[in-house]
Amino acid sequence: EAGVTQFPSHSVIEKGQTVTLRCDPISGHDNLYWYRRVMGKEIKFLLHFVKESKQDESGMPNNRFLAERTGGTYSTLKVQPAELEDSGVYFCASSQVGGPPTDTQYFGPGTRLTVL
Amino acid sequence: DAKTTQPNSMESNEEEPVHLPCNHSTISGTDYIHWYRQLPSQGPEYVIHGLTSNVNNRMASLAIAEDRKSSTLILHRATLRDAAVYYCILRDYGGSQGNLIFGKGTKLSVKP
Numbered sequence: 001e002a003g004v005t006q007f008p009s010h011s012v013i014e015k016g017q018t019v020t021l022r023c024d025p026i027s028g029h030d031n032l033y034w035y036r037r038v039m040g041k042e043i044k045f046l047l048h049f050v051k052e053s054k055q056d057e058s059g060m061p062n063n064r065f066l067a068e069r070t071g072g073t074y075s076t077l078k079v080q081p082a083e084l085e086d087s088g089v090y091f092c093a094s095s096q097v098g099g100p101p102t103d104t105q106y107f108g109p110g111t112r113l114t115v116l
Numbered sequence: 117d118a119k120t121t122q123p124n125s126m127e128s129n130e131e132e133p134v135h136l137p138c139n140h141s142t143i144s145g146t147d148y149i150h151w152y153r154q155l156p157s158q159g160p161e162y163v164i165h166g167l168t169s170n171v172n173n174r175m176a177s178l179a180i181a182e183d184r185k186s187s188t189l190i191l192h193r194a195t196l197r198d199a200a201v202y203y204c205i206l207r208d209y210g211g212s213q214g215n216l217i218f219g220k221g222t223k224l225s226v227k228p
Contacts, residue, residue, distance in 0.1 A: 004159070031214060033214070033215055033216075035215075035216075035218075042218045042219060042220055043160070043216075043218040044218070045215035045216065045217070048214055048215055055214070056214070056215065059215070091159050091160070093159070093160075093216075095214075099209055100148055100150075100165055100207070100209070101165065103214065104162045104165075105160075105162065105216060106161075106162070107158075107159030107160045107161065108159050109157075109158055109159050110158075110159050
């Protein structure tokens with residue numbers, strides 16, 4: 001079974017540009033999460049989809065970040081315009097709906113974003 | 117903020133057991149104790165979880181104190197591949213929040 005995949009693995013952009021990160025969850029996983037780690041900090045939650053609906057977006061840093069999950073399958077996270085402080089590693093995770101252990105989160109390898 | 121406290125780093129020798137401690141003195145009755153680890157250049161991966169009783173799986177064992185205010189992740193025979201950052205995370209199933217709250221974790225080094 002394929003795991004969570006993320007694209008691209010690495011992106012280098014200039015300040016002010018737009019970048020779109022993509023996450024393909026494990027097939028059949030209704031829960032999809034975005035997290036990020038910025039330099040020297042802990043991994044922080046950004047938002048949570050259940051199917052195509054945003055269940056919790058309390059971790060989104062500001063309105064320059066837009067996440068979508070059309071059709072309840074893959075998700076995109078767009079940063080527009082990118083700022084220097086957005087540099088970091090963005091992780092996506094997916095899980096089934098339910099209690100433990102059904103809702104174990106499976107993480108992708110991450111996208112390393114560098115804003116110059 | 118993370119509700120757990122872990123040592124910043126630990127060292128182990130290959131093929132020896134490793135005990136990774138975690139304090140969670142404010143744990144609530146609906147909190148499960150989860151452990152994830154992050155290998156270098158990879159995303160976090162699930163290791164084990166428990167509520168009250170000790171748990172074993174193919175990766176590790178989880179020993180939970182009787183008062184649930186602390187727990188210990190046990191790797192029975194450390195390998196070089198076990199070198200990672202280990203995160204102890206409380207997940208509250210009493211509410212609707214599903215996200216994981218990561219702390220700094222414990223960086224485990226394994227020496228050959």
